[in-house]
Amino acid sequence: MSFRCTRFIPPIKRCFTGTLISCHTSKNPLLSAIPQSWRPQRSAMGISIITMRDRSKNRKPTQRGRYLSIEGIQAVQALKRAKVNGGLDAVAHEIETKVRRLVKFDLVSVLRELQRQGEAILAFQVFEELRLEHWYKPQVSIYVDIISVLAKSGLYEKVEQVCSYLKTECLEPDTEGFNLLMKTLLEYGFTQTAMDCFRLMKLWESEPDEHTFRILISGLESNGDKDIAIAIRAEAKKELGRPLEFFEE
Missing domain, CATH: 1.25.40.10 (Tetratricopeptide repeat domain)
Structure with a gap:
């Protein structure tokens, strides 16, 4: 007759489980400073589990430029x-x-x-x-940004210098970019330079759209260049095949 020797393991008292840290949370001032996500959590088995967040998930991806x-x-x-x-x-x-x-x-x-x-x-x-x-590779958007910061700082000679570079660049068609460029120039009173860019955009096959003419006419009238604005109105009617109703009085 053989007997199997088994090892007696005393039952773990319930009051002991989870008391290493969690039972003293409210009384321990040091533990109260621990972020909630780091504190031990009691599972269904009565075992304390400490979890930590992966902060790398909150980081935004690096973008070139x-x-x-x-x-x-x-x-x-x-x-x-x-x-x-x-x-x-x-x-x-x-x-x-x-x-x-x-x-x-x-x-x-x-x-x-x-x-x-x-x-x-x-x-x-x-x-x-x-x-x-x-x-x-020249882009109109790059010119818009540098011209804007130069104009805001009162470096008007530098603005004219940068705009002169446009005449030597080989630009891709970009009507939207030219629209923003002319708007920026007109906001700072560069009427003639804006008109030069208007002619230049046609040279680089950036066809003016309705927004182009609205920007020009509005800017010219705001700067007091009524005669040029009238000429642009006539050109807009010819190009678009209709008058710009927004500007009709």
Whole structure:
């Protein structure tokens, strides 16, 4: 007759389970500081389970041309320090040593960040470097952004200089981009430059639409250029085959 030796395991008292941390939650000031998602949770079996959230799920994906790399951040900071401490000569040195070493998307990101911060003269310097890159492909939207920040800062000569570049660029058809460009120019009183862009958009096969003529007529009339506005009204009627009712008195 054989006997099987079994090991006796005493039952775990219910009052013990889950008391390592959870039973003292309300009395322990240190534990009350622990985020709710980190605190132990009692399961159906009476066992305390500690869970932690994956914070990586809350991070937004990096987008090219928008978020700055470490090199991009360093370039922006170096340019701003140079402008304050050493003037344009110091800025030129930082552009040569830091900006020109940036890869394509970092350079675009630096330009956008400087524009966002209202650093007009620094943005202009980086824009000049951007145009020299072999991969640079001119886009009207880039011109709109740089012209806007220059105009807001009162750098009107730079605005005219940037607009002169448009005459030498090989631009893709972009009626919407030209519309925004002309609207920006008219808002800051660049009537003749806006009209030059209007003629230029036709050269690059960006056909004016109804919105184009509305922007021009409204801007010209606001700036007091009544005669030019009348001429544009007539041209709009010819191009569209009908008068613009929005502007009919």
